[in-house]
Amino acid sequence: MGRFAPASVSRENWALLGLLAATVVAVSALRPAFLRPDNLLEMSRFFVETGLIALAMAPIIISGGIDLSVGSIVGLSVVTMGLAWRLGHVPLGVGLAVGLGTGLLCGLGNGLLVARLRLPPLIVTLATMALYRGLALGLGANAPVSDFPTSYYDLGQSYYTVAGRVQVPEQLPVLLVVLALAWIALHRSVLGRYVYAIGHNERAAWFAGAPVARVKLALYAFSGLMSGLAGAIYLSRVATAKADAGTLMELDVITICVLGGVSISGGRGDIPGTMLGLLIVSSLVRGLTLARVPFEGQKIVLGLVLLLAAVVYQLIQWRAGQVRPVAGRSREDGREMPPAQGE
Amino acid sequence: MRRGSLLLALAGVVIVAMSGCTKTGPQEAGPPAPAVAPAAPGPGAATPGKITVLMVPKLKGIDYFNACEKGAREAAQALGNVELIFDGPTEDKADAQNQLIDGYIAQNVNVIAISPNDPDSIAGVLKKARAKGIHVLTWDADANPEKSGREFFVNQASSEAVGAALVDEMAAQKGKTAKVAIVTSSLTAANQNAWIKAMKARMASQYPQMKLVCDPKPSEENQQLAFQVTQDLLKTYRDLDGVFAISSVAFPGAADAVQQAKQGGKVAVVGLATPKPMRQWVEAGTVKTVILWNPVDLGYATIQAAQALAEGKLAAGAKALESGRLGSLTVSGDQVLLGPPMEFTKDNIAQFDF
Numbered sequence: 001m002g003r004f005a006p007a008s009v010s011r012e013n014w015a016l017l018g019l020l021a022a023t024v025v026a027v028s029a030l031r032p033a034f035l036r037p038d039n040l041l042e043m044s045r046f047f048v049e050t051g052l053i054a055l056a057m058a059p060i061i062i063s064g065g066i067d068l069s070v071g072s073i074v075g076l077s078v079v080t081m082g083l084a085w086r087l088g089h090v091p092l093g094v095g096l097a098v099g100l101g102t103g104l105l106c107g108l109g110n111g112l113l114v115a116r117l118r119l120p121p122l123i124v125t126l127a128t129m130a131l132y133r134g135l136a137l138g139l140g141a142n143a144p145v146s147d148f149p150t151s152y153y154d155l156g157q158s159y160y161t162v163a164g165r166v167q168v169p170e171q172l173p174v175l176l177v178v179l180a181l182a183w184i185a186l187h188r189s190v191l192g193r194y195v196y197a198i199g200h201n202e203r204a205a206w207f208a209g210a211p212v213a214r215v216k217l218a219l220y221a222f223s224g225l226m227s228g229l230a231g232a233i234y235l236s237r238v239a240t241a242k243a244d245a246g247t248l249m250e251l252d253v254i255t256i257c258v259l260g261g262v263s264i265s266g267g268r269g270d271i272p273g274t275m276l277g278l279l280i281v282s283s284l285v286r287g288l289t290l291a292r293v294p295f296e297g298q299k300i301v302l303g304l305v306l307l308l309a310a311v312v313y314q315l316i317q318w319r320a321g322q323v324r325p326v327a328g329r330s331r332e333d334g335r336e337m338p339p340a341q342g343e
Numbered sequence: 344m345r346r347g348s349l350l351l352a353l354a355g356v357v358i359v360a361m362s363g364c365t366k367t368g369p370q371e372a373g374p375p376a377p378a379v380a381p382a383a384p385g386p387g388a389a390t391p392g393k394i395t396v397l398m399v400p401k402l403k404g405i406d407y408f409n410a411c412e413k414g415a416r417e418a419a420q421a422l423g424n425v426e427l428i429f430d431g432p433t434e435d436k437a438d439a440q441n442q443l444i445d446g447y448i449a450q451n452v453n454v455i456a457i458s459p460n461d462p463d464s465i466a467g468v469l470k471k472a473r474a475k476g477i478h479v480l481t482w483d484a485d486a487n488p489e490k491s492g493r494e495f496f497v498n499q500a501s502s503e504a505v506g507a508a509l510v511d512e513m514a515a516q517k518g519k520t521a522k523v524a525i526v527t528s529s530l531t532a533a534n535q536n537a538w539i540k541a542m543k544a545r546m547a548s549q550y551p552q553m554k555l556v557c558d559p560k561p562s563e564e565n566q567q568l569a570f571q572v573t574q575d576l577l578k579t580y581r582d583l584d585g586v587f588a589i590s591s592v593a594f595p596g597a598a599d600a601v602q603q604a605k606q607g608g609k610v611a612v613v614g615l616a617t618p619k620p621m622r623q624w625v626e627a628g629t630v631k632t633v634i635l636w637n638p639v640d641l642g643y644a645t646i647q648a649a650q651a652l653a654e655g656k657l658a659a660g661a662k663a664l665e666s667g668r669l670g671s672l673t674v675s676g677d678q679v680l681l682g683p684p685m686e687f688t689k690d691n692i693a694q695f696d697f
Contacts, residue, residue, distance in 0.1 A: 031450070039449045046442050144531045146463035157467050238438050240464040242531060244563070247436070289446030294430050295403065 009272070011316050012261040016276040019309065023280050027287020034287050037166065045156075045169040045237070047282040049074070049230040050249065051275070052175055054256045055182040056223040058274040061257055062186075063219060064199045064266030065121035069110060070227045070253060072132035074246025077102040077231030079136045082145035082241025085152075092151050099232040100225060106132055107224015108217070115216035129250070133243075140243035148239065156237025171233050178226070183271045191215065199266035255302075256281055259309050280305070393424050394653045396646060397447050399440060399457040400431040401484070401532075402564060406617045407591040407638055408458075410697035411483070414642030421667055422650050428452070435529060435564035437461035444468045448475055454649040456497075458483035462533040466490035478652045482645040484534040488677065494652060494659075497645045497679045499636040502534070506541025508634050508684045509613055510550065513585050516611040516631060520552040521584035524576050525559040526569055526597050526614075528590035535559075535589055538615075542587065556580045562593040569596025577604050588614035594633070598624035618687040618695040625692050633687040639697060641681055644669055648679050 009017075028034045053070050060067050081099040084090045090098070106128065113124045155174075159167035186192040194215045197205035206212045227246075234245055260277025262269030284305065288298045398415055400408035412429045419427040428447075432439030437460040444455060445468050455472050459465040462485060469479050469491035482497040513521060525542070527535045539559055546553045560576065562569035573586055573596060588597035594616035601610050607629035615635050624630040647666040651657035657664055657674070664672045664679050673680045687695065 033449050036449070042445060042449070046445070144461075146461070146531070153467070234438070237467075238441060238461075238464040239467060240437060240461050240531060242437075242461070244436065245438075285442075286446055289443060290449060292428055292430070292450075295433050295443075 010261075010270065011320070012313060013270070013273050013276060015312050015316065016259075016261060016273055016280065016309075019305070019312075020276055020280050020283070023283050023287070023305075027283060027291065030291035031287065034283075034290050039286070039290075041166070041168055041172070043282055043286045044172045044175075046286075047278055048169075048171040048175045049234050049237075050252050050256060051278045052178055052226045052230045052233075053223070053249070053253045054260075054274050054278055055175075055178055055271065056219070056226040057253050058257050058260070058262050058269055058271060059182070059186055059192075059195050060121075060219050060223055061254075061262045061264060062199045062266060062269050063195045063216065064202060065114065065216065065219070066125060066254070066264075067110060067121065067220060067223045068125040068250050069106065069128040069132055070223060070230075071246040071249035071251075072129045072136065073103050073106045073224055073227035074231040074234060074249055075136040075243055076106060076132045076139075077228040078235045078241050078245040079140035079243050081232065081235055083139060085148055085241075086145050092149075092154075095152065096232050099235070100228040103228015103231060104221060104225045107221040107227070110224065111217035111220030114220055115213040121220075133247075136243040136245075140241065144243075145241040146239060148235075148241075153236050153239055156233050156235070157239075171237070174229070174233070178229075179271070179275065186271055191218070195219070196267060199268070252281075255306065259306055261309075261313060393426060394454065394650055395426045395428065395450075395452045396454045396456060396649045396653075397428045397430065397444075397452045398482075398642075398645065398649075399444065399455070400429070401440075401458050401460050402435045403431045403433055405564075405592065406620055406697060410617060410638035411642035411645075413697065414639035414644075415646045416642075417639070418643040418646035418667060422646065425646060425650050427646065435460055437464040437531070440465055441468050444472065448472050448477065452477060453653045454478040454480060456480040456482055456645050456649050457486070459486045459533065460484075460529070461531040462487045463490065463531075469493055478649070480645065480649055480652060482648075483641065484532060485537075486533070495648060495657065495674075495677050495679055497641065497648050497681070499638075499641045499681045500684045501678075501680060502537035502541040503544075505538050505615070505634070505684050506543075507545045508686070509538070509587055509589070509615070510542050510545040510553070512632050512634065512686075513587065513611060513613045514550050514553065516613065517584040519550045520554075521611075522554050522556050522580065522582055523585045523587060524556050524580065524583060525587045525589065526562055526572055526576075526593045527559040528561070528593060529563050530559070530561045532590075538589055556583060562588075562590070562596060564590065564592045566592050566596040566599075569593040570600045571596075573597040573600035574604065577601070577606060577610065583610055585611040585613060588612060588616075590614075591616040591620070591635075594630075595620050595624065598630050602627060602629045617697055618692045619697055621687070622692050625687070625689055631688065633692065634684050635687065636681055636685055640669060643667070644672060644679065644681055647672075 033039060057067060077099040080102040081095050084095050084098040110125055110128055113119050114121045155170055158170050160170055162168055186195060194210045197210055198212055198215060202212060235241055256277040257274055258264060259280060261273035284302060285298055288301060400411060415427055415429060419425040432443060440460055448471060455477055459481060466487045469486055472479055473492040479493045480495050480497060481493050485496045486493050513523060525539060560572045562572055569592060576583060576586060586597050588594040594614040598612045601607055601612050612630050616633055617635065617638060618633055621630060621633045625633060644666050648657055648664060651664055661674045664674055666672050
């Protein structure tokens with residue numbers, strides 16, 4: 001059961017580190033300016049929102065679930081913050097509470113449906129993806145709000161000055177704190193053991209006494225909360241509360257998780273890998289922009305890198321003898337528990 | 344770690360983030376200090392005499408912006424010393440423009456010319472560009488001039504002229520008491536909003552009995568949505584006389600909806616779009632007039648303005664801009680004006696290939 005709390009860097013993460021190094025070498029060869037500290041710090045401003053949600057999405061996928069509604073929750077949180085300002089001119093603290101509260105409520109909604117009613121997460125969050133986006137559009141479609149006071153723009157647009165000269169985007173420390181929390185929760189706590197156990201075999205985990213429903217509820221609630229937080233940062237960065245905020249963000253987040261070695265069939269993946277996935281995707285996008293590769297070219301490269309990662313993971317698993325290709329089908333041996341049937 | 348303490352810690356995260364050490368205010372609060380010292384080579388370090396212009400459309404891949412790009416390339420070639428980068432997002436989203444421009448700020452571009460999706464959300468990043476010594480122009484749509492610090496707006500036609508042309512055309516087709524609705528692009532688009540304002544002013548002053556049956560409906564640069572919105576309007580307001588569709592994506596969608604409902608002639612569709620995609624509706628008679636400026640000329644004028652700005656020939660107080668084959672364009676305040684709107688009808692629409 002070493003995988004429940006991996007103490008050393010896994011083979012997947014070595015491969016990801018190599019991929020990150022290759023990415024950085026490639027893009028800085030195209031544009032040396034990429035490696036300038038101010039560029040790297042400024043780049044971080046744009047990955048905090050997806051990063052926060054990825055830190056919540058990875059444990060969900062590891063537990064065998066998925067949350068497709070995160071982008072819609074971002075949109076709804078942004079809209080409720082905008083409405084709170086327009087209707088009540090509420091101070092920043094209250095506005096943040098509204099945004100985070102919206103996210104948490106949405107996440108709890110997902111969690112209750114998945115954990116208590118035992119509905120499949122794919123269906124639940126596909127439905128709430130439409131539901132939450134619909135609410136955002138309904139509440140906010142005729143009223144993009146952009147007359148916020150400047151205090152609302154602190155979190156997304158200003159800097160901490162460290163050592164008198166290095167300017168760190170203000171949202172970056174938020175990501176680092178959540179990263180630490182997520183790492184502890186998933187890799188150094190009982191909750192994390194439950195998450196992996198559920199992802200390997202939910203039924204066995206339940207028989208072994210894991211509080212399956214409570215763990216799932218917590219995971220989806222956390223995902224909602226992080227989406228609300230990402231919405232607050234987005235609003236602060238983009239300065240306009242519009243209902244289309246976070247559109248297709250769920251795909252970016254899932255891309256990062258999957259690239260980072262989180263197995264879509266559950267039970268496998270970790271926080272360091274997810275963060276490496278985030279860094280690879282962000283470096284690629286930023287580096288290719290610097291190298292003046294147009295938007296569509298960036299997508300092509302990203303797709304190819306994702307495929308490359310999938311191939312590498314497969315090779316690693318074959319070499320480890322965990323999964324062997326047998327006449328086009330894969331067969332799992334005893335080292336990994338087979339997934340529960342009929343879940 | 345238990346759920347409760349996890350959430351508690353998260354609340355702490357927000358507090359830490361909001362109350363931390365020394366802070367530089369957001370872009371609006373004052374001139375942002377350059378990230379890390381000015382040791383980095385500025386834009387001036389590019390090849391002397393050569394001007395790199397980043398031109399950003401609202402989105403790539405639609406006829407209108409393709410036509411703008413064509414004109415921009417023509418001007419860059421004619422001028423000789425302009426390197427043109429034409430890049431934009433593939434969807435109509437302000438955030439994508441932010442990220443794209445932020446990436447280009449780190450490079451040796453001399454001028455950024457942008458058609459913003461949202462006048463406020465682009466302001467921060469444009470201000471940052473200005474602080475790094477990059478010239479900033481807007482074209483097609485404007486950014487918030489105070490918040491963004493943009494220097495000039497290359498305006499295709501004054502909003503008053505566009506608004507008047509649209510409303511006058513509707514009155515000519517359906518009379519002074521027509522019941523009308525507006526299908527716009529997105530509700531944050533600055534140029535659409537300026538035209539709507541001008542249209543309302545024109546109605547109030549010239550056609551007080553013309554009636555808007557509802558608030559403008561957004562179509563988000565999505566033709567299918569424009570089709571659906573117009574279909575809903577036709578069903579909801581049975582006595583509707585006309586629809587204004589004021590973007591090159593909204594117009595064909597609206598025209599298609601009216602034609603499929605077999606309401607051509609009964610419901611007039613008046614709007615702004617490029618001629619080529621509208622040709623079928625004009626030839627079918629559903630649409631009588633397409634109002635626009637020449638987007639090829641708009642792209643051409645933008646690059647002329649960008650070069651003049653970088654070379655110091657276009658500065659505050661300028662009254663005119665020499666623009667190659669377009670001759671001398673009027674500069675009014677901080678706007679470069681392309682000229683009066685253009686009208687495409689059954690008689691001339693086939694001559695325009697954009």
